[in-house]
Amino acid sequence: MTDIQTEPSSNPAVPRSITREMHESYLTYALSVIHSRALPDVRDGLKPSQRRILVAMNDLNLGPRAKYRKCAKIAGDTSGNYHPHGESVIYPTLVRMAQDFSLRYPLVDGQGNFGSIDADPPAAMRYTEARMTGMSTELMSDLDKDTVEFEPNYDETRTQPTVLPSRFPNLLCNGSDGIAVGMATSMPPHNLHEICDAALAILDDPEVSIRDLMEIVPGPDFPTGGIIMGRHGIHSAYTTGRGRVRVRARHHVEDTGKRQRLIFTEIPYQTRKAADRTGIIAKIVEVVKDERITGIHNVEDQSSKDGMWLVVDLKRGEDPTVIANQLFKYTPLQTTYSIINLAIHQRQPRTLNLRQLIDAYLEHRRDVIRRRTAYLLRKAEARKHIVDGLLIATDNIDRVIEIIRASADRDEAKSSLSAEYQLSDRQSQAIVDMRLGSLTGLERDKLLAEHDALVEEIADLKDILERAVRVTTMMREDLEDLKKVYGDERRTEISSEEVDTDFDMADLITEDLMAVTFSRDGYVKRMSLDTYRAQGRGGVGIKGADAKEGDVLKSLFVASTHDYILCFTNMGQVLWLKVYNLPEATRTSKGRSITNLLSLRDGEDITSLLRVPEFDDESFVVFATRKGVVKKTVLSAYSRPKKGGIKAIRLEEGDSVVGVSLCRKGDTILMASSSGRSIRFDEQAARAMGRTARGVRGIKLKGDDEVVGMIVAEEGADLLTVCENGHGKRTPLEDYPIKGRGGQGVINIRTTTRNGPVVSVRQCRAEDDAMLITERGMIVRSHVETISCIGRNTQGVRVVNLRKDDHLVAIEVVSEADLERFNSPTANGEAGEGEPAAADPEPEALADSGTDPAMEPDSETDSPDEA
Structure with missing residues (x-):
């Protein structure tokens, strides 16, 4: 085998730093991408590839009235004469210029399959045909009159324009998207009529401000319509060249009789409706399967040539507003469009505001x-x-x-x-x-x-x-x-409603009335109020929960799913929850430990829960402790607790909070003890204190007596008192005289071994419902009017039949106002499980003979002392 002799190279290799070579070569590449591929020229709004396609079509005389020509011919001429890239790269660009859902004003009139908003691919270029639209001829207008500079094409066999005359403001009206090296552009489309009016305003008054221009051009106008939520992002984009706008699908609600449905007729720009992996329909199906949205029955695409018609059928009883908000949060039915007005201006990439973009267009037209x-x-x-x-x-x-x-x-x-x-x-x-x-x-x-x-x-x-x-x-x-020939109506609505990056969860939750239960061992849950149907006085009740062995219900209250809950601990701290944060459970389940919902310290337990509809500076939080202390603090002081809680009240050793309520100026406060005593005093008798204060004496207790409840009295209301053995009564609050704070008070109910100690007090009205909770988890819901309204110095009547070894532990009142607000079914008076108890003797017979409550001496009330 003969060895091959090589001649010495006439151009020997020259040593060169690889760092320097990479730096210079990368800069060359970056500049090439920026100028020759990714960014549009501010004057005609076209990238080089788009411009060359239109020039090739112009060479073929493919005007709006010309016969369609095969896209393969157009792509071939573009590649052969102007664009040094393959037809497979040119054709997608040609297709996009023909899609009316991609461009607000298409530059190519396509015939055949050019894709769809469902992400369907276009047909091969050998099957499709195209010609220019009227907008393209406006871009080409006067091209043959030496209006722009020409340069040699890639093989120097002919010349090509560096920019088009662009009588039509293409960049502002059609926008542009592109990713260069180290930079990107994302310019939204606008309405031609508005852009022309803005340009005319500048011609009339060169000193016109951007704010004035925004009165003419309120915002982007997307080809797919939709609704832009808020103007803040638009203002930022128009003044700085950068901003973010939220675009929401347009929809309306239709009632079919059996159920309601959401009809979406417009979707956000650059989203796809298809059922494939990235489409809106597929995303809806996904979130339904993941149970992030549970109120959807079916999704159906009924779109046709007449327009989009995406139908989302809801389950019966679902709130359309809530489901729509959930769809906006979890699917592309609401998207964020980032605006970056980056374009080539004076041979440099520059970020331009609205005035600069219009000025650049006008200066180009002036030069043309x-x-x-x-x-x-x-x-x-x-x-x-x-x-x-x-x-x-x-x-x-x-x-x-x-x-x-x-x-x-x-x-x-x-x-x-x-x-x-x-x-x-x-x-x-x-x-x-x-x-x-x-x-x-x-x-x-x-x-x-x-x-x-x-x-x-x-x-x-x-x-x-x-x-x-x-x-x-x-x-x-x-x-x-241009306005007269091509002007049209705005498609995208601009709403003044601003939306945050994330939805408030309240927007995604139906506002319903819930019964919230809290057990002694810290288990909490919420249930629909309809779970407990009304029973007659003395009903046995229905099972409320399978309590953990040794656990008993501690409290129950009624709240909206949108209400706040202030959680007070045995260490005097307060933490914050929303009712919808609580687990929704069946009436027989025990719920979830509240320690899983809050960050509690070792040895810290929740002792009281307070429902707060909203925070304000006019309301106060009133505390009552087991040892008779009362404290008042402005509500707004608790509006922003930290993750680990904030100090709510300073407690003495062995004391705990038994009642927390809201009050306003002029209210009166009533505290009740287990021995049947009560005291009522003006809220101003307890001055407002800071969060870390201990409070003052509210009622003077004797022996082992302790406070079991507190209310903020309302005019015309009754005080509903229940005892451990199932007895109770209601007494008009007007029967409780307003005394000075800190005394022993007056008799609320006469306690004996027959009715037992007082376990809870609530204020009520005759039209309200009462929910009574037993130690074994039984819950009875009764009409308040069925509970006798009698004087203070009585033992009451039986309000619930207790099973053996069971005791009454709490009571909650469901107000008529709440029932009407949520359209809950009114009580029907039917008995629940078990039969109503036998009627007790008349209330008067239970009063101690010879004792008139109205004649009770006031000497039991002492002067108030600091606790």
């Missing part, structure tokens, strides 16, 4: 009109020069013929004519080229008329170049013409 005018002036002057020579020839026709006949050839004739009449070479050439028929008198008259017209035209063109106001007038006429 000037260049077109200069071109027409040159043409007119050149023609006048020829006409002047022809008139000289017709005035001396006999001599001219003589000179031509005497000349040996055309060149000699031209020279002789030039010497005889001081003609230029072009004039003498035109005379030599004259036909004999043009020597008639009629033709001379035509030349004279043309000469006069040229003189007038030249004067007008010179006036345009000399007077800027003439150029401005022509620009104004162009804009008015």
Whole structure:
């Protein structure tokens, strides 16, 4: 085998730093991508690939009225003449310019399958055909009049425009998207009519502000319509060139009789409706399967050639507003569009605000009109020069013929004519080229008329170049013409409603009335109030929960799912929850430990829960402790607790909070003890204190007596008192005199071994419902009006039949106002499980004989002391 001898290279390798080579090569690549591929020119709004496609179509004379040509031909000519890339890259660009859901004003009129908003791919280029739209011809307008600069194509066989004349403000009206090296552009489309009006406003008043322009151009106008939520992002984009807007699908609610449905007729820009992995329908199905949205029955796409019609059927009883908000949160039915107004301006990538974008367009148009005018002036002057020579020839026709006949050839004739009449070479050439028929008198008259017209035209063109106001007038006429021919109505609505990055969870939760239970061992849950149907007085009740062995219910209250819950601990801390944060459970389940919902310290337990509809500075939180202490603090002090809680009250050793309520100025506070005592005093008797204060004495207790409850009294209400053995009564609050704070108070109910100690007090009205909770988890819901309204100095009547070894532990009142607010079914008076208890003796028979509550001495009330 013969060895191959290599000649020494004439260009030996030169050592070079790889760092420097990478740096310079990457910069070259980056600049090439920025200028030649990814970013649009601010003047015509086109990237090089788009511009070259339109130029190739213009070369093929594919105007709006021309016959369609195969896209394969267009892509081939673009690749062969202008764009140094393959047809597989050119065709997708051509397709996008034909999609009315991608461009607000399509530049290509396509025939065939050009894809769909469902993300269906277009047909192959050999099957589709295209031609230019009217907008494209406006971009090309006056291209042949030296209005823009040309440069050689990639193989220098022809020239191509560096920018189009762009009578149509394409960048602002169609927007642009592109990712370059280290930068990206994302410019939204706008309404042509509004952009033209904004440009006219600048022409009329060059000092017009961006704020004034925003009155004309309120925001982007997407081809797919939709609703822009809020104006903050628009203002940022128009003033700085960068901003973020939230675009929401347009929908309406339709009631079919059996159920309600959401009909979506417009979707956010650049989203797809398809059922594939990235489409809206697929995402809806996904969140339903994941149970993030549980109220949807079915999803169906009923769209047709008449428009979009995406149907979401809801389950019966679901709130359409809540489901819509859930869809906006979890699916592309609401998206964020980031605006980055980055474009090539004066050969540099620049981020531009609204005024700068319109100014750049107007300056380009001003330059185009000037260049077109200069071109027409040159043409007119050149023609006048020829006409002047022809008139000289017709005035001396006999001599001219003589000179031509005497000349040996055309060149000699031209020279002789030039010497005889001081003609230029072009004039003498035109005379030599004259036909004999043009020597008639009629033709001379035509030349004279043309000469006069040229003189007038030249004067007008010179006036345009000399007077800027003439150029401005022509620009104004162009804009008015664009509005008249292509202007249309805005598609995208702009709402003044601002939405945050994340929805408030309350927007995603139906507002319902719930019964919230809390057990001694800290288990909490919420259940629909309808779970507990009303029973007659003395009913046995229905099972409320399978309590953990040794656990008993501690409290129950009624709240909206949107209410706040302040959770007070045995360490005097307060933590914060929403009712919808609580687990929704069946009436027989024990719920969930509240320690899983809150960050509690070792040894810290929740002792009281307070429902707060909303925080304000006019309300106060009133605390009552087991040892008779009362404290009042402004509600707003508890509006923003930290994760681990904040201090709510300072407690003595062995004391705990037994009641927390809200009050306002002028209210009265009533505290009740287990021995049947109560005291009522004005809220101003307890001055407002800070969160860390201990409070003052509210009631003076004897022996092992302790406070079991507190209410903030309402005018016309009754005090509902229940005892451990199932007895209770209601007494008008007006029977409780207002005393000074800190005394022993007056009798609330006479306690004996028959009815047992007081376990709870609530205020109520006759039209309300009462929910009584037993130690074993039984819950009875009864009409308050079925519970006897009697005096203070009585033992009460039986309000619930207790099973063996069971005791009453708490009571909660469901107000008529809440029932009406949530349209809950009113009580029907039917007995629940078990039969109502036998009627007790008349209330009067239970009162101690010879004792008149109204005659009870006031000497039991002592003067208030600091606790």
